[in-house]
């Protein structure tokens with residue numbers, strides 16, 4: 001017990017030091033190689049050529065681009081989105097790079113300095129890996145769209161796990177990528193998914209072969225660093241029969257006046273008896289206290305629980321971005337497959353979040369659990385939007401949904417929009433929702449014990465979100481706890 | 494030397510005057526009891542000293558351990574050594590007692606320029622104080638006051654007091670909700686933690702039974718927002734025997 005507390009303490013301090021330094025309001029001076037400004041077939045060809053992609057990939061992108069041209073920006077979410085000028089952005093930026101890098105020593109020292117300043121723990125991970133018994137975390141560091149460093153690759157290879165940037169995977173494992181890319185999120189799925197298909201610059205590919213338990217947590221840190229550069233990450237994770245993998249994604253962005261678009265696509269595939277645990281801590285720049293700047297985060301995340309007894313668990317802590325539009329979902333095709341969604345979304349100042357999940361029950365005996373904790377402060381708006389759908393053939397489906405909202409102050413909004421479509425009478429669907437405020441009683445009690453107001457708020461909010469936070473891998477949980485407090489600074493009193 | 498000197502204190506709650514010129518002095522090493530009818534302003538006094546928002550000070554002064562109390566924020570008063578035992582302890586879902594107390598204690602220590610206690614040191618301290626109050630360590634792992642019985646909450650307040658080790662404890666009806674055995678344990682706990690030459694206690698109570706264990710040096714009667722009568726330990730007995738109306742008549 002006490003030992004555990006001590007370990008957490010040390011980690012908390014490290015995480016706090018990192019988190020407290022969220023004045024990421026600088027921009028690293030790294031030479032960028034930009035795609036031509038604006039969006040056209042030429043831009044798509046430029047990106048594909050830059051990535052040395054095969055012909056089929058270029059065709060795929062062009063098809064998506066042409067389809068995107070026919071689509072309109074969705075406006076159904078409870079969001080107030082200023083129009084985006086797609087011609088006023090760069091769609092590709094790569095750090096200058098000579099040849100493929102053998103080790104971190106070869107990474108541009110300027111990039112390493114940026115990571116150090118951000119506290120992104122590549123160095124720390126290496127140390128961790130050297131420490132006997134320490135949990136190993138592989139880091140595929142994505143810097144401004146292009147993978148510049150990949151560690152722990154050998155150990156993963158020994159286990160048969162493929163962990164690559166998506167560009168590398170397209171070149172090295174074309175059959176695997178072709179088989180699954182766009183299978184979970186088709187290119188015509190939605191406006192931002194189509195855009196992503198056309199111009200995605202990089203991202204991550206993971207394949208865990210049959211019966212393999214991935215020997216370490218896989219983690220990718222994303223970061224935006226170039227002015228006016230949309231980020232279009234693409235992640236594809238396939239867990240073959242009986243495989244297990246836990247993937248962590250975290251991101252932070254530097255301070256910017258201009259809004260930046262982030263439109264990632266994440267596709268997960270779980271075959272028979274496979275399990276994928278996908279955790280996210282999202283801390284993109286939220287804009288300033290008056291609502292200027294900040295990231296537009298329009299992400300499409302979906303999992304295909306294709307196999308019998310397959311399981312996918314999404315856990316997300318969303319504290320950043322000016323606007324978030326995101327519904328990590330599970331298509332539960334497999335018999336007795338399981339989908340889980342654990343979410344904490346914090347909005348402060350003028351942030352807007354519209355997030356939730358879709359659980360599509362197609363398989364017999366499939367089960368899903370949804371736990372959503374929304375925390376709103378300032379003038380922000382926080383919406384849970386969720387769908388539970390049970391197909392006619394899906395016997396014996398179960399769903400449990402818990403949506404809790406916590407309000408700080410009286411100028412913010414919390415909304416819960418559950419859609420339930422049940423076409424099989426044997427389903428058991430439970431939905432619970434609560435809305436509460438941080439009480440003056442709680443705040444004064446905590447302050448009378450010695451906590452300043454911000455620590456008291458952080459403590460109470462973390463208690464509220466505990467059910468979700470405890471789903472995170474420990475190294476993320478501690479950081480996420482600090483983040484909640486930091487993102488609510490100045491929200492009370 | 495006086496630890497707490499209240500002079501002519503007046504306040505309002507929701508624009509309503511409650512304390513109307515209250516004066517009271519506690520010296521280090523003393524235990525004072527405050528008694529008084531319902532609605533007299535006893536809890537208001539405790540909250541006002543704690544710095545609760547909404548308890549507006551409109552006049553008078555309070556000096557605590559040589560400092561102007563009203564210059565300090567609630568958490569700074571705590572760090573300076575002021576502890577409030579709540580009449581109605583508050584629940585904080587999802588936050589364990591241990592986490593709550595460790596953060597509180599370390600934040601007080603930081604304000605005093607001390608290093609934080611490590612996890613191991615803290616657990617040792619918490620075990621000792623929980624033992625003193627007969628509270629199971631398992632209770633301290635549970636969320637703050639959530640699902641605690643009335644008596645357990647009050648015991649928990651005293652464990653908190655033991656861990657935070659204040660100079661001045663203001664205990665608001667800590668005896669209410671306690672059964673006979675718990676009353677003894679709590680009474681002995683207060684003595685063990687607070688009966689020291691450099692500390693003082695302000696005990697708000699309606700009943701003599703707690704004072705049987707924690708023998709007061711002074712007893713005061715608060716009525717209509719003022720101290721209207723003061724005496725020794727005998728005054729409490731007299732009040733219990735004859736009632737406020739009779740004694741104040």
Ligand SMILES: Nc1ncnc2c1ncn2[C@@H]1O[C@H](COP(=O)(O)OP(=O)(O)O)[C@@H](O)[C@H]1O
Pocket residue numbers: 506507509511529530531532533534535536537538
């Ligand atoms: N939050 C409040 N709003 C309005 N009146 C209050 C509030 N709190 C206390 N009071 C009033 O102040 C007076 C004193 O209350 P209190 O200090 O709780 O008395 P006691 O603890 O002596 O029973 C009562 O008349 C009570 O109704």
Ligand SMILES: [Mg+2]
Pocket residue numbers: 535536537580665
């Ligand atoms: Mg009272």
